[in-house]
Amino acid sequence: MARYPHRSPIDLANLGGKTDRDVRIGAAARRHKRRQIAVGALGAALIIGAGLLYAHFRPQDHVSSASTCPVRVQCGHCGYTATLQVPMTQKFPIKCPKCGQQACQPLWRCRHCGAEFVPEPTQHPVRCPKCGSTRVGSAVEIGD
Ligand SMILES: [Zn+2]
Ligand SMILES: [Zn+2]
Numbered sequence: 001m002a003r004y005p006h007r008s009p010i011d012l013a014n015l016g017g018k019t020d021r022d023v024r025i026g027a028a029a030r031r032h033k034r035r036q037i038a039v040g041a042l043g044a045a046l047i048i049g050a051g052l053l054y055a056h057f058r059p060q061d062h063v064s065s066a067s068t069c070p071v072r073v074q075c076g077h078c079g080y081t082a083t084l085q086v087p088m089t090q091k092f093p094i095k096c097p098k099c100g101q102q103a104c105q106p107l108w109r110c111r112h113c114g115a116e117f118v119p120e121p122t123q124h125p126v127r128c129p130k131c132g133s134t135r136v137g138s139a140v141e142i143g144d
Contacts, residue, residue, distance in 0.1 A: 073106055076104070076105060108137060113128060113133065
């Protein structure tokens, strides 16, 4: 009890000092927190950006199971010819949209004379039935 009056002013001074420091620390913490939020937002933007870049450069990984490709087909039953969007894993023949028969085969095109044809399954290498050229390929391939 005798020491209380002696300690009390010191405690008060300490308390006052602490309070000031707490206010300053609080302000610094708030500034720090704002910076953390800013850094967090930047990080999120980077992650989103990286995700978009990944999706942009690796689309085949992203959609491979569900993706389709255009295939020019001819129905061996009714002769119907069309460019159909078919799954990458599609097996031929596929169902004809006109006559309903499972008879549509992918068409090839001769790079030499432009003829479109369904190659014989036993023919290797595939040759153009018109001119005999082996410069043939999928009819929807863009290029040469
Ligand atoms: Zn058909
Ligand atoms: Zn040809």
